[in-house]
Amino acid sequence: MSITIGKGIPKVDAKHKVRGDTIYADDYSVPGMLYGKVLRSRYPAARILALRTARAEHLEGVYAVITAKDVPHNELTARFGQSTSVGVQFEGVYRVLADEEVRYFGEPIALVAAESPELAEQACEMIEVEYQPLEGIFDPMTAMEPGVRQVAEKQRNIASHFKIRKGNVEEAFAHADVIVEGTYQVPYQDHAYLEPESGVAWVDEDGTINIRVSSQVIEHFREVAEVLNLPHSRVRYLGTWIGGGFGGKEDITVESFLALLAWKTRRPVKLTYTRAESLLTHSKRHPFFMEYKTGATQDGRIVAVQARLISDAGSYSALSPWVLLYATVNAAGPYHVDNVWVDSYAVMTNTPITSAFRGFGAPQVNFAYESQMDELSRRLGIDPLELRQRNFLRQGDSLDTGWVYDRPVAISEAAEKAWYALGPKPAPANPQVAIGHGLGAGMCSYGRLTFLHDTSRSYIKLELDGSAVIRCGVPDLGGGQGHILCQIAAEELGLAIERIKLYITDSQLTPLAGTTTATRQLYMSGNATLKAARVLRTRMLEKASGMLGVPVEDLEVQPGKVLSKSQPEKSIGLVPLVNRMSTEGEELFVESQFNAPFTSIPANEVIEGQIHPDYTFGAYAVEVEVNRETGALRVPRIVACFDVGKALNPVIVEGQIEGGGIQGFGYALTEDMKIEKGIIQTPSFAEYLIPTAVDVPDLETILLESETGLGPYGAKGIGEPPMVSIAPALTNAIYDAVGVRITSLPATPEKILMGLLRHVEKEGG
């Protein structure tokens, strides 16, 4: 019987958050604190001819002005706490401040620390930058052409290129009964977390730089140390509870700036981005341009998929190689296809940095392959669910890399449950409105690339009064990443959750648990915590066995006690047990490490074999109402069904699906990031429209629990997967309603209307 597992126990952090007591990054202040500000490029591509800072430096109340020449180590490899060095084709470049050239609008050029934010801003305005504008390269197609100027002086415009070569596509297409082809485009997306990037840094008496920051990756302390040429042990991250991340706080944001300013001034410094600064200059989801060709037999068996994927890698490669790799591995989706050919390219342009965002390459290709499935189902006259079910991956089939997936796959059941939950279409409210149903299925990995050799550590200590302390360096984005560790420890040790004190993100005092990215914390840190808890549990049971005269196998842990299964009257409370252990010198603490499966680094650009530890599968079914006259869209119903392995806390799991689904809804329909010549034209929430409460329906969630995941108790990861497959479900539903195929997101009413008008023209002609 489980004590906490499978129960919707309220999150430990929620209680503080509803009282406004959680101290987010910008809520923190230190006496004597200065304020930082970043001077940013006004051109998307330019040479910097001169940079004059004297006037700013002389302004009263200004304590530091820093430019690239003051940065000890200005350019380095972007690392994310992995234990391996994986080579240039898989690593991005991180530059602190622009040096001789700027590559994107808003690129940091100089830093200021001053007595007030206004003064810091004024000082920035007094720094003179002499630019020689260059012709920008704004589109990856152009950037790929031979002879075009390189966006980065030391890097080819094609930053990475991967291939899938499975079977023989040429022969398979030659024998296919039908072939559908399409070109698809997906746009930028901004994470739009409500907490802008922020942090405070100060230098200790012994010269250690402390950075209290909202970050998904506290292990960036190593890179910040390298920026300053300091030993890694001299930079300490104190991660805060994060006001939303979604991948946007995965790359370094304010930390190096803070460290440089605090180091130079020896004063505490705070730096918080404005919303416009955040929207204009932080990383985005990669736009992709995708050409797809899918071949099938008359009875709906897919025989070949060919895809060419071009991602806009922006002006610094950041995580672009990995995102491209994920997209490449996901290119054929959750289907068994014998013949797959993929060529993928990440291409640099003078546009904002593109990097990690929930789904990490999976949502982009998913839009393309699920649009192809819908086309195929119409061409063959086979029901969309039926067609997918004839092709879904099954245990023992292989992915497009040829890796044999030897775990059970519940995708067929998930798609069926979601689709049937929609039921028959209701009658339209009025004749202008057409109702459509759409299905989208997909897969998304959890856990990092296996060649990164990912690890996590967790520490548990029992206290004499039966309370406990957990220390685990897991950044918490609000997804219950910290809380769930308490649930696991409580389950194994019979602890009361409210008596567990959790320390999560001190890079020097909490065991390093890796990044909160890649849907990995429950899998990695959950397993590390489970491992630690089980060592302690064994110690407890052995001690209890001696005390009660009952064999260990006959003992079980219940809340606050250990008791004999066969003779329940024989029991011992947690408190006397722990005290006895203490008296007899037993260690009441354990630190454990969990290692993901390790594979070797791909030898060349042809990607083969295992790339991720495992995948989560799921589907969305949606109902839309389209106004035939205006193209206006309403979405009355969204049903999601995911195999989550095991829902350790169903309320948290539903929350991930509801939130991810609605973020995907925004990606599909409302979030229209306009960019002209490298400059974002939508730098506010009045222009860049994320869904509000009135835009969306109650998302209906169905959880499948196959208990086949690699996480604790058979759980799979669910942080990123809900972002996948809602977009094509919506566009497929639009097609079902009015016959308009949307091939570029977002599916705005204008695009739908254009499609409707084209129909009218055709019919008229």
Added chain:
Amino acid sequence: MEIQSDVKVKIRVNGTAVSATVQAGDSLLDFLRNQARATDVKCGCNQGDCGTCTVIYDGKAVKSCLVLAAQADGKEVRSLRGLMEDPLMQSLQNAFVECGAVQCGFCTPGMLVASWSLLQENSNPTRGEMRQGISGNLCRCTGYKKIIDAISLAAAQHVVTDGTANLADLADRLDGQAQAKANYLLLGGG
């Protein structure tokens, strides 16, 4: 650069008068966070688009980044922390925790204040009215469903304490988990 003039203000924040010198262009949000140290009021955009800075000002829910601090002189402001003695706010806080309406929590203080104000004006809103009531408050984490569940639960609980509960009515408005919880509360639990 424009020279900003200093203005002296005295504003009652959560029941305590706070005197301070502000600049003419400072917003009430600047004053609350930087001078009154009311850090439960969040700044997600500083331009009226996100709702994280929602407070009760002059008896109404407003986005404090849109009010000038100088204008607020002599006025009364209540943030989440200043409403926590109120039973309706307590019901909302409990319901947000119970229903899983809090993920990152950055929208939560503003969302709670907006929800409180909504239920002050309409103690028995439909789910649609609730959605309307919080439409100026963005949440990027939850997809809003659990927030609406939580408001429903708090409304139901509140009606119960009022003694005006009608089970059938309530059941209509609540769904799923929220409904189960409401039944539980109506039966005298929690």
